[in-house]
Structure formats: structure tokens, C-alpha cells
Amino acid sequence: MDNFIYETPTKVYFGKGEEERTGKLIKEAGATKVLLHYGGQSAKKSGLLDRIKGYLEAENIDYIELGGVVANPELKLVREGIALGIKEGVDFVLAVGGGSVLDSAKDIANGIANPDIDVWDFSLGKAVPAKTLKKGAVLTISAAGSEMSNSCVITNPDTKVKKGYSCTCNRMDFAIENPELTYSVSAYQTACGAVDIAMHTIERYFCKGEDTYLTDSIAEAIIRSAIKSGKDAVEHPDDYVARANMMWASSLAHNGLTQCGRSFLMAVHQLEHVISAHFPEVAHGAGLAALWCSWARYVYDANIPRFLQYAHNVWNVDIDFEHPEITINKAIDIQEEYYRSIGMPVSLTELGIKEADLEKLANGCSQNKTRVLDGYKKLGFEDMLNIYKMAL
């Protein structure tokens, strides 16, 4: 078990009606001017946004609004939010939405607090925010885990680069998680969320690391729960139990709990980020579903005992020790079938990606053949291209 630092400072208020606390929590945080950040129409149409404004007004909290965050949130709106926030003297950022809104809010908070640094330098790894603004989230989609994570992922459409960065400043001060607010999420987006949640932990599970049986066992618990709750929520959108277990899995899958004592490199996320940077209409979860099984078939032999443990403890496949590859492939097939059953793609073709696109993707992921992903199995440009080809 490697040394590790565990830090999850975000205070979570979980359950029905918890969003009613929003105004009081921001008041307690001592904020004087809030940037209320959100996405498109859904928070408006559902009435949630008006309710949130009401909670702020009830506490006499001054706020300005910035909507319009899109899936795969873009640098341009982040820059706009930073300029607006500095001009208006914003000292708190409140995100109402899903992972894209939260990530955009994190980047804006970091940008406002560090006006002398170009915010894109955080994504590029050229700078680390030393301070940030206070910030909170009212979560409306279970998926990205941004509500408790230390990461934020921003896309620069001009350069087709989608990049995440991780730091303590990216932790929300509070996250409000009311599963009922996710009832209106479509079956497709719910399925994308289920894939993403499980994948945050599956990727950590397949990082390098030994002797972490407690972390492994917790990881398996979270993956199984994401699989079950995701499917239940797709089939029964108003099922509180499914929505609640899925929402809590979203937070735990990506807050650091499932990487304690292990190294950290999310290879399939890296392979996918290039896809959604080039094809912004591809939902992140769908991209992950389309890639993972091909990644797994390409790499599994790097650590057979690990994959057998996964096959057995997550997918309940009996282990055939004489033919471990049969066990492993069976588990991968079951996972593929699960993706199909919740309406997720299991190939890049289903996402409209063609063979002619693949070299561009592999070039992007390998940063023009300069980057090797040294995770479960080392992946250079050729490996990336092979995986994309297998996933066609």
C-alpha cells in the first residue's frame, strides 16, 4: 500500500429538500456577492433556479447570474465568468447543475482568485491555483462526481483540447445533493451518468498498486452500486432509492476514497477526453462506454489476478483458474451487455466516429506521440490507435 493523503473537505447535505438550505449556507460562509452559475434550460424550466434565487433573496444575498454552460464546458464562458466576477466583486460561486456547471464554476472561482494568472494555464499544468473563492453546488445530475472531487475538466474548442486538473482549490465547500432533483434527467443522460460514476472507480481499481484490500473492497462496493442504481434509475426515473444510491455513489466514486494507497492514472478517461474534444456532441459517459471494453480486452493480460478479482467481485463470474482469460472475457462481455441494456454505445461507430478519425484521436491522446499513459499497462501512440480500432 502506497503512502497517500486523504482530503475530502466538502460538506455534503444529502436528501429531500436539502436545497432549501442554500441561502443560509452561503450566508454562514460570509459571502457578500454570489455568482450564480448554471447551464441551459432545464434548471430554469423545472423552477429550481427560481427557487434557488428565492433562497438567496430570503437571506438578502446579492447575486449576479451567468448561465449557458454546455456539456464539456468551454474556456470562453469561463473567461467571461472571471471577467464578470472581478468586475462585480464576486466572492462566492454557486453552481446549479451537473458536472459541467460545477467544473466551470471551479475554474471561474480559481480564475477570479488569481487574476494575474491565465486560467488556461491551470488546465495546461503550467500553474496551480494557490487560492480560490468559496464555492458551493446544488447538484442536478449524478455523474461526474465533481461535487466532491478535486478536479475540473475544461475544453478549449479552438485547439480541440479537453483537459482536467486536480488541486485542493477545486474542492467545493458544500454540495447539496437532493436525489429528487435528478428525476427529470433523461434515460440516456442517466445511463451516461451510471457509466461515468462506475468508471471513476473502475479506472482507479485498475491503476497500479498492491495490498490495498480495504480500498479494493470499497471500490467494488461502489462499482456494484453504480451498476445497479444506474440501471434501476434508467428504468424507473422516479425511483428514489435508485436515484439516491446513484447520487451518493457519484460523490464517493470520485472523491479520492477509492484510490487510497494506489497510484492514479485514468487511462480510459484520457482516451475519451480526446473524443469529446473533437466530437463535442458525444456525451462523456457514452464515450467511456464505447471505449472501455476494447481497452479491457487490449490490456487485461498485464495483471491477470487483478482482472480475475474484478470479474468475480464485481460481475459475479466464477473464476476458472485454468483458463483465466475465459473468466475475464466473460466479465467484459457481461459489462458490454450491461452497457447495451441501458442504451449505451459499445463502439465508436455508434458515436459516428469513422476509421479515418482514429489517427487524429491517437495523436491527440498521445500529444503527438510525446505522451505515454503508464497505468495498468503502458499505452503509447500505437496502443492508443489499436484500442480505438478495436472499439470501432
Add this chain to the structure above:
Amino acid sequence: MDNFIYETPTKVYFGKGEEERTGKLIKEAGATKVLLHYGGQSAKKSGLLDRIKGYLEAENIDYIELGGVVANPELKLVREGIALGIKEGVDFVLAVGGGSVLDSAKDIANGIANPDIDVWDFSLGKAVPAKTLKKGAVLTISAAGSEMSNSCVITNPDTKVKKGYSCTCNRMDFAIENPELTYSVSAYQTACGAVDIAMHTIERYFCKGEDTYLTDSIAEAIIRSAIKSGKDAVEHPDDYVARANMMWASSLAHNGLTQCGRSFLMAVHQLEHVISAHFPEVAHGAGLAALWCSWARYVYDANIPRFLQYAHNVWNVDIDFEHPEITINKAIDIQEEYYRSIGMPVSLTELGIKEADLEKLANGCSQNKTRVLDGYKKLGFEDMLNIYKMAL
């Protein structure tokens, strides 16, 4: 799933050599005068205490010392620490030791920060600390989980009352967890720790609550890991993997993770606290081991499906749906056998407690027949007495 608040602000530095950070962390916290709080001889003899002092001195941090914390930490020393801390202008409390030292340190920090309130009123529930001092811990025993918990348990030997209280102020700012520091813990104390760790989560598992399958599954993972790592550490004191998984289980078992969405009442802990208040030589973990199986046999029929899930998922017992009580009793028997195998008592007699003592204990636990423990099954004075009798 009930609404819940999840808050684990303690930053954990886990692994070999992490205690070397102590001075730097306290400096970063802006402390000017530290109260270095510890127990008896072991931290001195091992050289750890001198090393910690060295780390403080290397950062030019001023400190005073207060040793002498005993198992089941006592109010008298807490009062002494508060008086000393106020007199000396202490603004940081550093605990070096196990749960007793950490709990004593928490109470002292709360007492110094709230000089107008009698610190025992916090334990009695007559007051809640509104503020506290900054504090950190260098953990030397895996057991109590105090390093990440929001609780502290103090004993008043004059009144034979041992009482815990929970609040945000009881969270450590940081916890340093180096599993190697626990190599020297005796087999008996290691076994007591293993019992206590698992019990923190077992008790939460058997609180009221429905539809928390993610929390349940994480709880089962932690219980299983505590069982395995505890036994391995008893048998091989220098086994890093065992000590590390056990130490991390200690923190996760009691930091709130395993009660998310469920009610909270630790009945067996309440039954045990009276024992160690009256028989201070009884180690808390040993008292829990001596009681739990009797509690389980007395109460299991309150929720058969729950106990079957426990029997299967924790102790790997095949479920006999036609005779569920056979399955359940088999699991309890296996747990009892496990306790024996690690040298733990499975009866009060082994702890030197006699039938004549039991009424006094039941009176204590029921607070002279005024308190009912409304947990997995409602327990009044008569029930408590029955359980103590079964445990003889």
C-alpha cells in the same frame, strides 16, 4: 434512505514516515504554542515522542507537555490540561497516542476554547462547544477511530460515568497515520482494536434504516477488512499490509461514512461504556467482544432479513431461508469463534464480572431505568439486564 450530512474535514497523511511532517503541518496551521499530549511510557520508550519534539523544534515551535493519559481517559487530566493550556496561551493541541489520548486532547481543546463552560457539561449534553482549538494527531494504535471521528469519550471516575459526545469541533484538523508506529502494540491490544474497529461499523449496520445498499456494501467491506487485518496483525505484528489496512479501517469505520442514510445509535457501545466505567481495567474492545454475541442472540429477530444479509456478506454463511435463525446463529457462532481465535473474551466472566454486578450495570446503562436504547431493537432496563446475564 434518510437525509444526512456528511462531513469529514480531517486531512489524513497515511504511510511510512509521515510523522516527519508534524512540525511543518503545525507551522502551516499558524500555531504559536502547542500542548503536546500523550499517554504513558510507550511513546517515550519507542523514541517517537523525542522525534516529534525534534520536528517541532526544527520549526521553532514552542510547546509544553502533558502526559499521563490512561485508557478510558479521565476528566481530571482533561481539567488539568485546560488549566495549563489557558495559563500558557496554548493555541494548538497535538495528540500523540491512541484513542484515549486523542479523545482527551479533543476535550482539552474544547475546554480551552470555551473557558466559561464546564467541560464536563459537553459530555453530559448540557452544552455544545461552539468553537475549539486547532488540533492534530499522530496515531499509534488502530482502534478507536478518534483520528477522524466527531466524538470523544471521557470518564468521570468519581461518578463512574463514561460518556461520549459528538460535534464538529471534535474533528481533528489533521491525522498522521503511519502503520509502522503500531508494530509495537501488543497482541492483546491489537485484538481489542480489531474488535472496536469492526464494532464501530457493525453497530451502524444494525441501526434503523432502509434502502442504503451502497452504505451497506461499504460497511460490509470495512467490517471484513477489519476482521482480516486484525487477525493478521495479531499473528504477525510487523506485517505492514495488515497494520496498514487495519489502520485505514479504523479511520473509515468511525468517520461517518458507514452511517450515511441510516439512523445512529450504538447500543453495544452503551452497554460496554458502563462496564469500563465500573471496571477501568477492562479494555473497551474486550468489553465489546464479551457482549456483542449475547446482544446479537437477544435482538436478532427484530430484523431477520438484515441479519441474514450480515451473516452472508460478512461471514460468508449460506442462507437457509427456511430456517433463517440457523443461518444467523451460525454467523454469531463464527464471530464468537473469531473473537476466541484472536484472544478476546466472549463472556463477562472472563473479565472478572460477577452476577452480583449486573444490576448495577443495567442501572447504569439505563440511567436508573430512565433511558431506553431505541436502536435495532428497543432495550430497556430489563433487556439490558438480560443481555448482561446472557453474556456472563
